Amino acid sequence: MDMNQQWQRPLLDDRLTPYIEIDAARLEDNLQTMQDKASRAGVKLRPHIKTHKSLYIARRQRLLGACGITVSKPAEGEVFIRGGERDILLAYPVVRAESVASLLKLAAQHQAKVTLIVDAPHGVAAIAETSRQQPDADVAVAIKVDVGLHRIGVDPHRDDAVALAQALQATQLRFAGLVSHAGHAYGAGNPEAIAEIAQEEARLMQRVQRKLREAGFTDCPLSVGATPTALAAPVAAGTDEIRPGNYAxxxxxxxxxxxxxxxxLALSVIARVVAVNDRFAIIDAGSKMLSSDKGPHGTNASGFGIAVDESGVCYEIAKLSEEHGFLIWQDNAPRVGSVLRIYPNHSCAVMAQSDSYVLRHADGRAEVQPVDARGCFL
Amino acid sequence: MDMNQQWQRPLLDDRLTPYIEIDAARLEDNLQTMQDKASRAGVKLRPHIKTHKSLYIARRQRLLGACGITVSKPAEGEVFIRGGERDILLAYPVVRAESVASLLKLAAQHQAKVTLIVDAPHGVAAIAETSRQQPDADVAVAIKVDVGLHRIGVDPHRDDAVALAQALQATQLRFAGLVSHAGHAYGAGNPEAIAEIAQEEARLMQRVQRKLREAGFTDCPLSVGATPTALAAPVAAGTDEIRPGNYAxxxxxxxxxxxxxxxxLALSVIARVVAVNDRFAIIDAGSKMLSSDKGPHGTNASGFGIAVDESGVCYEIAKLSEEHGFLIWQDNAPRVGSVLRIYPNHSCAVMAQSDSYVLRHADGRAEVQPVDARGCFL
Incomplete structure (x- = not known):
C-alpha cells in the first residue's frame, strides 16, 4: 500500500513484541468526548467494560463521571467489584440461580449494587431464588428489549415486558427499567443508517415504556447501549442512560x-517483521494476538487489519496463522526486524486474548497494565 | 438440523458454563495412535504443544514415547521447561538475540536442550550472539525450508540452505538438520490432495538434504510437521521426525x-442455552470462548461450529457475538437452561483463550487442568 500520513505515528522499539499498545492521550480523549456527550444530554454513562476488561480504564471512566459499569459475565462483575466498582449492570440473561450466586455474595460484602436483566419468566424465577439466598445484596432487575439484533430480549410488539414487570413485583424484586443493545447497528454500513437504527431503538423502547406506565410501572428508566449508535446519533430524547463500550x-x-x-484509534498492536518472501512479509502477531475477527456481529472486513511502519507505509494483513500474520507488500517490503503498528478490526477481541497491555504516555513512557478481567467466561 | 447418532454423547450438567471439555479416553487414543504410527515408521515424534498448551498433555505425550516438544514462542518454551520438558524445538524464526535470551538462560539452568530455526543470515547472527551470552545452554540450529506455505523458510529451489549451514559452521553453532511445516495442506480439501502435499514436502526436503550432503553436511536429519499430512499420508521414507500438534x-x-x-474429537465446549427466539437459539459461548476461526491457515467453514444436545440433535452456529452464539433451529428449539456440546472449527484457537479445561474421565469425573502456556505471545 501507499504511504499515508493519516496512519503515521512514532514507533518506539523498546521491548519484545508483540504487544498491545494503548495511546494514553487518545484513550483519555475518547473517554472525555463520550462523557461530555452524555453530560450535555443529561443522561448517565455506564460504559461496557467488555471492551477493555481493565480496572485502570474503568476507574478513569468513573472519575470522568461514569455512573457505574456494564459487564457481560458474572465473573467480570466480581473482578470489577474487587477492583473498586460499586454499581454493576450485568447485561446477560440469568437462567440459573447458581450463575450469579457468587457475584451477589461479593456485592453484599462490598455494598455494591447489581442490576440484572431478564427477558423471560425463567429469568425472574432464577433471580428470585438467588436473591432469597443473598438477602443482603442490593439487587435490581431490568427488562431486556430486543430492538433488532434478535439475540436476547422481549419482543417490543408484544406484552411480555408488562408480564415480566408484574412477575418481578410478585416476587418482590425491584424493577429497574428497560435496557437494549442495538448491536445490529454494526451491520448498517454508514452513520446515517446507524442513526436511523438509534431512532428506531428509541421508538421501540418508548413504546414498551408507555405500556409499562399504563400498567402502573411509572418509574421505568431507559438504558440503551452500543458504540455505533452512541457515536452516530444524538442521544435520543427520553433516554436515561447510555452503555457504549468500544468508544474507549x-x-x-x-x-x-x-x-x-x-x-x-487508541489501541494498536506492535509487532515485528520476522521474514519477507516474494509473496508476503511475515509478522510475529497472528490470530492468537489479533483474533480472527473480521468485525463485531458478522460485519466482514476484507483482511485482518492494517500494518503501518514509522513512515506511514501501510500493508494489509491478508491472512493469519496462530502466531504469524501475512502482510501483502508491493514495492516496499518492510525490513526484517523492524516493528510495525497494527490496527486490528476489533479491539474488544484483541484485549480479550492478552494478559496485559502497554499504556503509552505522550512522553514515550510505557506503563504495563493488566487486562484484569481476561478469561472471565463464567 | 436432524438427529444424528454419530454426534450423540452423554452430557453432564455438573458445573457452570461455558467450559472446554476434553474427553480423556479420546485424547489418550489420539496420542497413542500417532505415537504408534511414528514408532512403526521408526521416526521420532515431537508434538507441537501450541494445540493444547497443557503440561499434563505434554507429559502424557512424553510418557507414550515423544522425544521432546515443539513450541511456537520462547515464552511457551519457558513454561514447558519449568514444567519438566527437556528437549524443545522453537519452530519460530529468531531475528533478535533478546527474543531467546531468557529461554536459553532457563534451558541452561535446567539442562534442557533447545533447537532453534533460521531461514536467513540475520537469524544466524542473532542466535550466535545470544548463544555467546549463554555459553552453558545446549543449543542447536535447524534450517527451515518453505515447502509451500510461503510463510517462513528458505526456498528449496535455491542454495540458501547451504549458505546458512556454512554460516552456522563459521559461527560454531551446531547444525541440527532441516525442518518444514506443510500448513498449506489444510487448504488442500481432501486426504488424497493432502497426501500429495506430504509427498511433495518429502521430495523438497530430500532435495535440500542432498545439496547439504554434497556440501559436506552429512548429518542432516529431516523433521516435518503438520497434522493433516501426518494423518493423511504414510510417514515418508527418509524422514527422521514428525511434529504434528492438532492430532491430540x-x-x-x-x-x-x-x-x-x-x-x-477429544475437545468440545459445553455451553448453555440462555434464550430462544423465532430466529435463533442463543448460547452462553461466543467468540471469546470459541474464537472466530473458520479454520487454520485460511480454510473457511460456513459457520462457527456444531452444537449437539444429549439426544444427538444438531444445530449450526451461524453467528457469534463476543459472549453469545447464535444457533439456527428449525423444528426443535433447544430448551432454555439446557446444556449443549459444541464442536468448534479449530481446537488450538479455543484452547488459547481459556485459562483451564475440564478433563472428563470415562466415569464422568471432571478434573480441572490449567492451559499452562496460554497468553505466551513473547
Missing part, C-alpha cells in the same frame, strides 16, 4: 463505519 | 478434511 479504544470497524477518525 | 484434540476442520471421525 475504537478500531478499524469503527473507522470503516465512518464513526471514528484514524486519529482516534 | 482434533476439531471440525479435521473432520471436514476427512482426517478424523467425529468419534475422535
Amino acid at each position: 479504544l475504537l478500531d478499524l470497524t469503527a473507522c470503516r463505519l465512518g464513526l471514528s477518525r484514524v486519529n482516534d | 484434540l482434533l476439531d471440525l476442520t479435521a473432520c471436514r478434511l476427512g482426517l478424523s471421525r467425529v468419534n475422535d
Whole structure:
C-alpha cells in the first residue's frame, strides 16, 4: 500500500513484541468526548467494560463521571467489584440461580449494587431464588428489549415486558427499567443508517415504556447501549442512560463505519517483521494476538487489519496463522526486524486474548497494565 | 438440523458454563495412535504443544514415547521447561538475540536442550550472539525450508540452505538438520490432495538434504510437521521426525478434511442455552470462548461450529457475538437452561483463550487442568 500520513505515528522499539499498545492521550480523549456527550444530554454513562476488561480504564471512566459499569459475565462483575466498582449492570440473561450466586455474595460484602436483566419468566424465577439466598445484596432487575439484533430480549410488539414487570413485583424484586443493545447497528454500513437504527431503538423502547406506565410501572428508566449508535446519533430524547463500550479504544470497524477518525484509534498492536518472501512479509502477531475477527456481529472486513511502519507505509494483513500474520507488500517490503503498528478490526477481541497491555504516555513512557478481567467466561 | 447418532454423547450438567471439555479416553487414543504410527515408521515424534498448551498433555505425550516438544514462542518454551520438558524445538524464526535470551538462560539452568530455526543470515547472527551470552545452554540450529506455505523458510529451489549451514559452521553453532511445516495442506480439501502435499514436502526436503550432503553436511536429519499430512499420508521414507500438534484434540476442520471421525474429537465446549427466539437459539459461548476461526491457515467453514444436545440433535452456529452464539433451529428449539456440546472449527484457537479445561474421565469425573502456556505471545 501507499504511504499515508493519516496512519503515521512514532514507533518506539523498546521491548519484545508483540504487544498491545494503548495511546494514553487518545484513550483519555475518547473517554472525555463520550462523557461530555452524555453530560450535555443529561443522561448517565455506564460504559461496557467488555471492551477493555481493565480496572485502570474503568476507574478513569468513573472519575470522568461514569455512573457505574456494564459487564457481560458474572465473573467480570466480581473482578470489577474487587477492583473498586460499586454499581454493576450485568447485561446477560440469568437462567440459573447458581450463575450469579457468587457475584451477589461479593456485592453484599462490598455494598455494591447489581442490576440484572431478564427477558423471560425463567429469568425472574432464577433471580428470585438467588436473591432469597443473598438477602443482603442490593439487587435490581431490568427488562431486556430486543430492538433488532434478535439475540436476547422481549419482543417490543408484544406484552411480555408488562408480564415480566408484574412477575418481578410478585416476587418482590425491584424493577429497574428497560435496557437494549442495538448491536445490529454494526451491520448498517454508514452513520446515517446507524442513526436511523438509534431512532428506531428509541421508538421501540418508548413504546414498551408507555405500556409499562399504563400498567402502573411509572418509574421505568431507559438504558440503551452500543458504540455505533452512541457515536452516530444524538442521544435520543427520553433516554436515561447510555452503555457504549468500544468508544474507549475504537478500531478499524469503527473507522470503516465512518464513526471514528484514524486519529482516534487508541489501541494498536506492535509487532515485528520476522521474514519477507516474494509473496508476503511475515509478522510475529497472528490470530492468537489479533483474533480472527473480521468485525463485531458478522460485519466482514476484507483482511485482518492494517500494518503501518514509522513512515506511514501501510500493508494489509491478508491472512493469519496462530502466531504469524501475512502482510501483502508491493514495492516496499518492510525490513526484517523492524516493528510495525497494527490496527486490528476489533479491539474488544484483541484485549480479550492478552494478559496485559502497554499504556503509552505522550512522553514515550510505557506503563504495563493488566487486562484484569481476561478469561472471565463464567 | 436432524438427529444424528454419530454426534450423540452423554452430557453432564455438573458445573457452570461455558467450559472446554476434553474427553480423556479420546485424547489418550489420539496420542497413542500417532505415537504408534511414528514408532512403526521408526521416526521420532515431537508434538507441537501450541494445540493444547497443557503440561499434563505434554507429559502424557512424553510418557507414550515423544522425544521432546515443539513450541511456537520462547515464552511457551519457558513454561514447558519449568514444567519438566527437556528437549524443545522453537519452530519460530529468531531475528533478535533478546527474543531467546531468557529461554536459553532457563534451558541452561535446567539442562534442557533447545533447537532453534533460521531461514536467513540475520537469524544466524542473532542466535550466535545470544548463544555467546549463554555459553552453558545446549543449543542447536535447524534450517527451515518453505515447502509451500510461503510463510517462513528458505526456498528449496535455491542454495540458501547451504549458505546458512556454512554460516552456522563459521559461527560454531551446531547444525541440527532441516525442518518444514506443510500448513498449506489444510487448504488442500481432501486426504488424497493432502497426501500429495506430504509427498511433495518429502521430495523438497530430500532435495535440500542432498545439496547439504554434497556440501559436506552429512548429518542432516529431516523433521516435518503438520497434522493433516501426518494423518493423511504414510510417514515418508527418509524422514527422521514428525511434529504434528492438532492430532491430540482434533476439531471440525479435521473432520471436514476427512482426517478424523467425529468419534475422535477429544475437545468440545459445553455451553448453555440462555434464550430462544423465532430466529435463533442463543448460547452462553461466543467468540471469546470459541474464537472466530473458520479454520487454520485460511480454510473457511460456513459457520462457527456444531452444537449437539444429549439426544444427538444438531444445530449450526451461524453467528457469534463476543459472549453469545447464535444457533439456527428449525423444528426443535433447544430448551432454555439446557446444556449443549459444541464442536468448534479449530481446537488450538479455543484452547488459547481459556485459562483451564475440564478433563472428563470415562466415569464422568471432571478434573480441572490449567492451559499452562496460554497468553505466551513473547
